[in-house]
Amino acid sequence: MKRRDFLKSATAAAATTAVTGPAVFSPAKAQARNETLLIVSESGPNNLDIHGVGTNVPGYEVSWNCYDRLITHEMKTGPNGQPYYDKDKFKGELADDMKIDDMSVTFKLKKNAVFQDGTPVKAKDVKWSLDRAVSVGGFPTFQMGAGSLTKPEQFVVVDDTTVRVDFLKKDRLTIPDLAVVVPAIFNSELVKKNATEKDPWGLEYTKLNTAGSGAFKVVGWTAGSEVIMERNDKWTGGPLPKIKRVIWRMVPSAGNRRALLERGDADISYELPNKDFVELKDSGKLNIVSTPFSNGCQYLGMNVKTAPFDNPKVRQAVAYAVPYQKIMDAVLFGLGTPLFGAAANAPTQVAWPQPTKFNSDIAKAKALLAEAGYPNGFETTLSFDLGFATVNEPVAVLIQESLAQIGIKTTINKIPGANFRTELNKKILPLYLNVFSGWLDYPEYFFIWCYHGKNSIFNTMSYQSKDMDAFIDGAVNAAAIGDKATYEKDVKGFVDLAFTDMPRIPLFQPYSNVAMQKNVTGYAYWFHRRLDYRTFAKS
Amino acid sequence: MLSMISRRMLLVIPNLIGVIIVTFLLTRALPGDPAAYFAGPAATKDAIEQVRKQLGLDKPLVLQFGDYVGDLAKGNLGTSLTTGQPVLTELRNRLPASAELTLFGLLLSMAIAIPLGILAAVKQGSWIDHTCRVVATAGVSLPVFFTGLLLVYFFYFKLGWSPAPLGRLDVFSSAPPSITGFYLIDSLLTGQFETFRAALSQLLLPGMTLCIFSLAPIARMTRASMLAVLASEFVRTARASGLDSRTVIITYAFRNAMLPVVTTLGMVFSFLLGANVLVEKVFAWPGIGSYAIEALISSDFAPVQGFVLTMAILYVALNLLIDILYGVIDPRVRLEG
Numbered sequence: 047m048k049r050r051d052f053l054k055s056a057t058a059a060a061a062t063t064a065v066t067g068p069a070v071f072s073p074a075k076a077q078a079r080n081e082t083l084l085i086v087s088e089s090g091p092n093n094l095d096i097h098g099v100g101t102n103v104p105g106y107e108v109s110w111n112c113y114d115r116l117i118t119h120e121m122k123t124g125p126n127g128q129p130y131y132d133k134d135k136f137k138g139e140l141a142d143d144m145k146i147d148d149m150s151v152t153f154k155l156k157k158n159a160v161f162q163d164g165t166p167v168k169a170k171d172v173k174w175s176l177d178r179a180v181s182v183g184g185f186p187t188f189q190m191g192a193g194s195l196t197k198p199e200q201f202v203v204v205d206d207t208t209v210r211v212d213f214l215k216k217d218r219l220t221i222p223d224l225a226v227v228v229p230a231i232f233n234s235e236l237v238k239k240n241a242t243e244k245d246p247w248g249l250e251y252t253k254l255n256t257a258g259s260g261a262f263k264v265v266g267w268t269a270g271s272e273v274i275m276e277r278n279d280k281w282t283g284g285p286l287p288k289i290k291r292v293i294w295r296m297v298p299s300a301g302n303r304r305a306l307l308e309r310g311d312a313d314i315s316y317e318l319p320n321k322d323f324v325e326l327k328d329s330g331k332l333n334i335v336s337t338p339f340s341n342g343c344q345y346l347g348m349n350v351k352t353a354p355f356d357n358p359k360v361r362q363a364v365a366y367a368v369p370y371q372k373i374m375d376a377v378l379f380g381l382g383t384p385l386f387g388a389a390a391n392a393p394t395q396v397a398w399p400q401p402t403k404f405n406s407d408i409a410k411a412k413a414l415l416a417e418a419g420y421p422n423g424f425e426t427t428l429s430f431d432l433g434f435a436t437v438n439e440p441v442a443v444l445i446q447e448s449l450a451q452i453g454i455k456t457t458i459n460k461i462p463g464a465n466f467r468t469e470l471n472k473k474i475l476p477l478y479l480n481v482f483s484g485w486l487d488y489p490e491y492f493f494i495w496c497y498h499g500k501n502s503i504f505n506t507m508s509y510q511s512k513d514m515d516a517f518i519d520g521a522v523n524a525a526a527i528g529d530k531a532t533y534e535k536d537v538k539g540f541v542d543l544a545f546t547d548m549p550r551i552p553l554f555q556p557y558s559n560v561a562m563q564k565n566v567t568g569y570a571y572w573f574h575r576r577l578d579y580r581t582f583a584k585s
Numbered sequence: 586m587l588s589m590i591s592r593r594m595l596l597v598i599p600n601l602i603g604v605i606i607v608t609f610l611l612t613r614a615l616p617g618d619p620a621a622y623f624a625g626p627a628a629t630k631d632a633i634e635q636v637r638k639q640l641g642l643d644k645p646l647v648l649q650f651g652d653y654v655g656d657l658a659k660g661n662l663g664t665s666l667t668t669g670q671p672v673l674t675e676l677r678n679r680l681p682a683s684a685e686l687t688l689f690g691l692l693l694s695m696a697i698a699i700p701l702g703i704l705a706a707v708k709q710g711s712w713i714d715h716t717c718r719v720v721a722t723a724g725v726s727l728p729v730f731f732t733g734l735l736l737v738y739f740f741y742f743k744l745g746w747s748p749a750p751l752g753r754l755d756v757f758s759s760a761p762p763s764i765t766g767f768y769l770i771d772s773l774l775t776g777q778f779e780t781f782r783a784a785l786s787q788l789l790l791p792g793m794t795l796c797i798f799s800l801a802p803i804a805r806m807t808r809a810s811m812l813a814v815l816a817s818e819f820v821r822t823a824r825a826s827g828l829d830s831r832t833v834i835i836t837y838a839f840r841n842a843m844l845p846v847v848t849t850l851g852m853v854f855s856f857l858l859g860a861n862v863l864v865e866k867v868f869a870w871p872g873i874g875s876y877a878i879e880a881l882i883s884s885d886f887a888p889v890q891g892f893v894l895t896m897a898i899l900y901v902a903l904n905l906l907i908d909i910l911y912g913v914i915d916p917r918v919r920l921e922g
Contacts, residue, residue: 084756089879092666099636184632184636185632270875271869272752295751298866299867301737301738302750305741305750306751308742309745462882467622
């Protein structure tokens with residue numbers, strides 16, 4: 047019998063773990079183990095504050111769990127039977143009550159809400175925090191703008207526990223935008239005390255310390271190796287979490303993360319290669335939850351400003367040449383939702399993402415390419431982000447192989463993660479793989495960023511079309527005034543146009559995969575795709 | 586001796602100046618635009634420019650260099666953007682982790698390779714000699730990360746003898762109070778034997794990985810230099826005088842064979858510092874190697890410069906130490922130096 051197996055059987059309370067040393071026999075430690083969540087992931091946060099300069103995605107997870115927003119989403123059952131945020135329903139987190147008028151919304155704060163240091167949450171904290179979000183610049187300000195929240199004057203302190211947010215214009219995305227990660231509420235007095243003249247918003251302090259009213263607070267952080275969080279027992283934003291302590295360790299090697307899970311030493315990991323997830327799922331030792339990215343898809347983009355991709359026929363030819371099914375099978379191992387091959391007579395849905403009517407059809411692709419004036423094909427480069435090579439590299443190779451069959455010779459161009467965004471932003475890459483996923487799950491939100499003629503940086507193809515803009519603007523306006531018929535007509539309109547002009551070819555909707563021990567329950571899917579510790583429990 | 590040391594110290598200064606200039610230029614030549622990277626995925630052109638200004642990257646290169654040197658003079662190595670912490674603090678926190686691992690690996694390796702090398706030389710052509718050759722070949726031909734993963738697979742995943750590869754201590758142990766920064770030493774000094782045991786068991790696999798990697802040069806060099814010395818006249822004289830072979834080999838032969846071995850140790854130590862980068866990745870070791878790699882990937886200048894500078898200082902210090910050791914081992918070197 048192995049020593050670890052012996053330990054396991056000897057301590058029923060610690061049955062799921064294998065902590066080294068005799069200390070495990072103490073009931074207190076076993077209890078601690080049961081109230082502790084050990085998460086392993088590839089990379090960790092670089093900033094504990096979502097408003098900071100260059101806060102990375104793992105940083106969002108800390109902010110989400112350590113800060114409250116005024117409102118948050120209700121939960122519903124998702125596509126795979128797991129808890130999933132309900133994009134249409136809101137509930138109070140710091141707010142007790144939300145009253146929406148024609149051109150403003152009024153929040154009443156919870157009376158007993160306190161920050162982690164014990165000071166009560168006041169309306170002035172809310173105003174200061176929202177002012178901060180629209181003023182610090184960079185990503186937070188940009189995200190607030192997506193919901194037409196741009197000016198500090200919009201946030202009004204009515205009395206100590208009442209805050210009003212005025213609308214600059216009617217926008218359906220305003221309320222949802224108050225429930226994303228950015229409009230977190232900070233302990234304004236505490237942060238101001240630590241602000242300096244050069245740093246009026248106290249970003250240096252909140253970079254290293256959490257100053258919120260959220261369910262957890264950071265008690266230890268060694269950048270690049272671990273984050274330790276403890277439960278805030280005074281939390282009022284929801285039912286008190288069962289987990290008392292979260293230890294989040296960075297384990298760069300995917301193989302080791304898998305080993306840690308299989309041996310029961312780690313409770314949760316995401317960011318494993320798809321193949322590992324499939325094998326773990328088949329082995330049945332762990333719970334694997336796969337949820338499609340909301341409002342997201344991986345795509346093959348083309349630069350429509352320069353030849354040969356300025357010709358819609360060429361783009362359609364490429365769309366017919368993509369080996370969709372092979373990508374699903376050989377790269378994703380089924381962990382993705384196909385976005386191709388809708389039936390020819392299938393009506394367009396009022397939803398995003400949705401499948402195109404394209405399928406792999408080399409003969410059709412060849413014919414289209416000949417029609418476009420390239421009977422012998424052409425040469426181009428296919429670029430991708432090396433930071434996501436586990437998926438991108440094999441996809442690129444499969445596409446390269448397929449395109450060769452219609453005469454398009456592609457050179458694969460691997461761009462290191464740090465450089466990819468720079469290259470993409472120049473909008474000169476002729477053909478490239480990328481993912482986009484919006485926090486707000488509305489078709490028009492995706493299209494504003496990716497297809498609108500105002501050419502945001504996510505419109506990586508430089509696609510411009512007056513008809514497209516008319517459809518998108520129409521849908522946005524219709525949504526704001528609740529004109530359902532026009533909204534549906536316009537959404538169908540822009541989806542159809544995107545699939546006719548085909549500046550970017552949707553490949554699949556990626557899955558967010560999470561592997562956890564059998565005794566860990568309470569995983570919930572959120573639009574930001576990071577973990578919410580508040581609902582987790584260990585038995 | 587003292588004048589030699591001070592003369593050697595003077596030579597260090599131009600070295601360091603060179604290192605500072607070269608790293609500065611090299612990091613600026615890295616592909617990737619840190620401003621675009623740190624402005625975040627949703628940044629507009631204006632936002633990127635704003636970040637560039639904040640980072641001081643809009644200034645001419647000469648001025649940026651001036652800023653950098655000015656900060657260095659104040660002992661400020663800048664702030665890492667990926668981890669958000671001052672580089673100096675980070676390096677100070679992480680250097681002991683890397684140093685402990687590297688030294689442990691080196692000592693382990695010496696403990697095996699030197700006796701092996703001596704035995705192989707003494708019993709040339711015997712099975713020990715062949716073992717030495719096989720071990721050396723295996724050691725050099727296995728890439729460190731591969732050995733590391735292999736060891737984790739067997740000793741942690743399959744057999745369960747080793748604790749989880751989660752850095753210096755398991756999740757539920759707390760670090761000993763920091764005196765030297767070396768967990769093994771600090772835990773002994775404060776009498777925390779449980780922590781010592783935990784730290785040692787975490788150290789064993791990565792230490793073995795480095796040990797396997799560095800066995801070959803040490804064993805081969807010991808063997809070769811022992812062979813040369815054993816064939817020399819003074820050893821023959823010593824043997825002829827009737828000294829027992831133990832005294833001959835250890836006192837006479839080995840002492841004289843040590844010079845090239847010490848040189849090799851110095852080189853191996855610097856190789857190990859490099860190999861550490863990969864080992865740290867495999868074992869989630871919170872050292873400076875993994876820190877530098879992460880910084881490199883995100884074009885984060887300050888930590889890369891800080892890392893190279895630290896390494897340069899380490900190498901210089903190491904070389905100085907070796908030169909001094911030469912003098913201790915063989916006084917004739919002192920005269921020439």
